Amino acid sequence: MKAKSKYPVGYPIQYPVAVQKLNWNYGNRVILTGITLNVEKGKFYSIIGPNGSGKTTLLRNISRSLEPAGNSVFIDDTDITALSSRDVAKKLSVVPQSTHIDFDFTVMDIVLMGRNPYMKRFGSESREDMEIAERAMRSTNTWYLREKCINEISGGERQRVIVARALAQETGVMLLDEPVSQLDLHHQIELMEMIRSLIQTRALTVISVMHDLNLAAQYSDYLILLNEGRIVCRGTPWQVITKANIENVYQLESCIINNPITGKPYIIHAERRKRKAAES
Amino acid sequence: MAFPHKKKIYGTLFAAALLVLVFLMILSSTMGAANISFLESLRIMVSGVPLLGRFAKGETLPDTYHTIIQTVRLPRIFLSALIGAGLSVVGSTFQGMFRNPMADPYILGISSGASAGAAVAIVLGAGGMVGGLGIIAFFAFAGALLTTLTVYHIARMGNRLPTLGLILAGVAVGFFLSSFVSILMFFNRDQLERIVMWTMGSVSTATWSQVGILFPVVMIGSVILFAFARDLNAMSTGEETAKSLGIEVEKVKKLLLSVSSLIIACCVSTSGVIGFVGLIVPHSIRLVLGSDQRVVIPFSAVAGAIFMVACDTLARNLIPPSEIPVGAVTSLFGAPFFIYLLYRNKKKVTG
Numbered sequence: 001m002k003a004k005s006k007y008p009v010g011y012p013i014q015y016p017v018a019v020q021k022l023n024w025n026y027g028n029r030v031i032l033t034g035i036t037l038n039v040e041k042g043k044f045y046s047i048i049g050p051n052g053s054g055k056t057t058l059l060r061n062i063s064r065s066l067e068p069a070g071n072s073v074f075i076d077d078t079d080i081t082a083l084s085s086r087d088v089a090k091k092l093s094v095v096p097q098s099t100h101i102d103f104d105f106t107v108m109d110i111v112l113m114g115r116n117p118y119m120k121r122f123g124s125e126s127r128e129d130m131e132i133a134e135r136a137m138r139s140t141n142t143w144y145l146r147e148k149c150i151n152e153i154s155g156g157e158r159q160r161v162i163v164a165r166a167l168a169q170e171t172g173v174m175l176l177d178e179p180v181s182q183l184d185l186h187h188q189i190e191l192m193e194m195i196r197s198l199i200q201t202r203a204l205t206v207i208s209v210m211h212d213l214n215l216a217a218q219y220s221d222y223l224i225l226l227n228e229g230r231i232v233c234r235g236t237p238w239q240v241i242t243k244a245n246i247e248n249v250y251q252l253e254s255c256i257i258n259n260p261i262t263g264k265p266y267i268i269h270a271e272r273r274k275r276k277a278a279e280s
Numbered sequence: 281m282a283f284p285h286k287k288k289i290y291g292t293l294f295a296a297a298l299l300v301l302v303f304l305m306i307l308s309s310t311m312g313a314a315n316i317s318f319l320e321s322l323r324i325m326v327s328g329v330p331l332l333g334r335f336a337k338g339e340t341l342p343d344t345y346h347t348i349i350q351t352v353r354l355p356r357i358f359l360s361a362l363i364g365a366g367l368s369v370v371g372s373t374f375q376g377m378f379r380n381p382m383a384d385p386y387i388l389g390i391s392s393g394a395s396a397g398a399a400v401a402i403v404l405g406a407g408g409m410v411g412g413l414g415i416i417a418f419f420a421f422a423g424a425l426l427t428t429l430t431v432y433h434i435a436r437m438g439n440r441l442p443t444l445g446l447i448l449a450g451v452a453v454g455f456f457l458s459s460f461v462s463i464l465m466f467f468n469r470d471q472l473e474r475i476v477m478w479t480m481g482s483v484s485t486a487t488w489s490q491v492g493i494l495f496p497v498v499m500i501g502s503v504i505l506f507a508f509a510r511d512l513n514a515m516s517t518g519e520e521t522a523k524s525l526g527i528e529v530e531k532v533k534k535l536l537l538s539v540s541s542l543i544i545a546c547c548v549s550t551s552g553v554i555g556f557v558g559l560i561v562p563h564s565i566r567l568v569l570g571s572d573q574r575v576v577i578p579f580s581a582v583a584g585a586i587f588m589v590a591c592d593t594l595a596r597n598l599i600p601p602s603e604i605p606v607g608a609v610t611s612l613f614g615a616p617f618f619i620y621l622l623y624r625n626k627k628k629v630t631g
Contacts, residue, residue, distance in 0.1 A: 085527060086526040089524060105517070105570075109572060116525040
């Protein structure tokens with residue numbers, strides 16, 4: 001990830017998100033240890049790793065859904081703990097894992113909620129808010145759904161609506177927590193391509209927790225591989241997706257091939273290493 | 281259509297609903313044993329209002345009419361309206377805050393707390409009045425507040441207030457206090473009827489002092505809850521989401537919980553436990569006008585008031601000269617109406 005800086009030496013580079021020696025425990029259980037991370041503007045980062053490796057916890061620390069200690073998470077060089085919830089919501093948007101909603105809001109209502117950090121207590125959405133929401137919906141192909149109730153559309157459509165709400169927040173950074181894990185293959189690809197194009201058109205920086213390593217490798221600029229709360233490896237997909245890393249972290253014997261269409265690494269798994277070990 | 285487009289329509293609709301409420305309140309004041317006409321009643325009411333009173337010529341009407349309207353029927357009608365509004369506003373707040381459509385104002389055990397307080401007062405024989413307010417009401421109020429505080433402290437985890445914990449603690453404390461009331465009733469059978477009648481809920485002993493306390497609490501409380509309607513919208517789609525939209529979820533939750541509890545404690549201690557209103561009125565509004573709390577809260581307030589005034593009018597006129605407790609009437613007439621709404625909605629969805 002140490003891409004050559006285009007700035008002269010000593011120039012203070014402003015990272016949209018920077019994490020410094022972040023630790024996190026749930027009670028006595030240590031979840032994250034010494035996470036340090038600088039995130040470059042306009043890139044797509046995927047956090048990968050096995051279940052329980054701390055992926056979501058890391059994302060929640062960055063979004064301040066959990067409260068990190070001071071001086072460990074920075075947004076635009078400002079300590080996140082020094083910012084108000086509103087200010088954070090103007091800089092970071094979040095697409096959460098579960099998007100189920102119990103009440104009958106229309107799609108338009110949901111997207112307009114993204115304007116919340118900009119609105120006054122008794123104020124209602126201005127014309128500008130409506131226009132921003134419309135733009136967000138057009139660029140996620142959800143404008144035709146605007147009158148529909150959020151519970152009567154498909155899972156793929158709902159996920160796009162939630163991304164539209166995040167866009168309506170007009171933040172520089174978008175965080176996603178396993179955005180495609182509940183979608184079928186077609187909608188997975190559709191959503192990933194949409195996110196890529198948003199990065200291009202809106203100069204968005206994206207950090208996403210991903211379960212599917214092949215999808216992550218195909219669409220991300222950089223991967224961050226976590227295991228047991230530590231960063232094991234980070235870098236371009238080719239640097240991270242290696243036979244040794246997969247074996248080390250996932251206990252899987254695998255074969256990495258060059259995806260002939262994308263030119264990205266593609267994992268073909270063999271059997272679990274443990275079973276082999278037990279036999280010998 | 282989104283909220284900003286509909287603002288005008290909502291405004292007109294809200295004004296219309298308020299008119300219906302005023303009309304119903306006047307109509308209700310004409311009903312009862314003494315035969316007083318709509319216009320006569322209106323004149324008596326207006327004559328009580330400063331400035332306007334000069335034009336009403338209320339003094340030409342018999343004094344008994346004045347007494348009946350001003351000290352018997354009106355406080356009762358106002359109290360019903362306030363209690364209906366208070367219960368409904370808190371019901372819609374709790375449903376959004378707990379993301380649970382089955383939440384009602386009593387979900388945190390506050391009704392059991394008030395009942396326990398009232399039962400203790402009844403058993404102790406504390407029946408008098410202080411400044412127009414019953415001593416039983418003071419006990420009920422204390423019981424309601426103590427219960428809320430207990431539930432709050434059981435559920436609290438450090439700085440956070442998990443909603444599931446709140447609901448579970450509320451249910452547990454509620455059941456505990458219900459058993460306590462049952463045991464009190466069992467050992468004090470001579471007071472059984474009074475305790476049961478109190479729990480059934482009634483506004484038959486309404487006084488202007490009660491109205492005077494409830495009015496500011498319900499009005500100011502509702503405005504505060506309304507001010508947080510957009511936050512509630514976001515919270516009803518998930519607390520994590522609300523947080524990412526810039527809402528201080530824990531702070532908002534604590535504030536809304538305190539305001540709501542105060543409203544409910546005041547309502548329940550003056551009228552006893554009136555069920556169904558706080559659960560069903562917000563849902564009826566949602567079925568008709570959608571889920572946006574900026575609409576649901578104000579319309580629930582007016583609809584709740586209309587519903588309670590209508591129910592209490594029925595309660596005191598259905599089988600004269602005796603009265604049915606209004607708490608029993610609310611479900612009797614509200615449930616079929618709600619089933620009709622559900623049915624209508626089903627038809628709308630399935631075509």
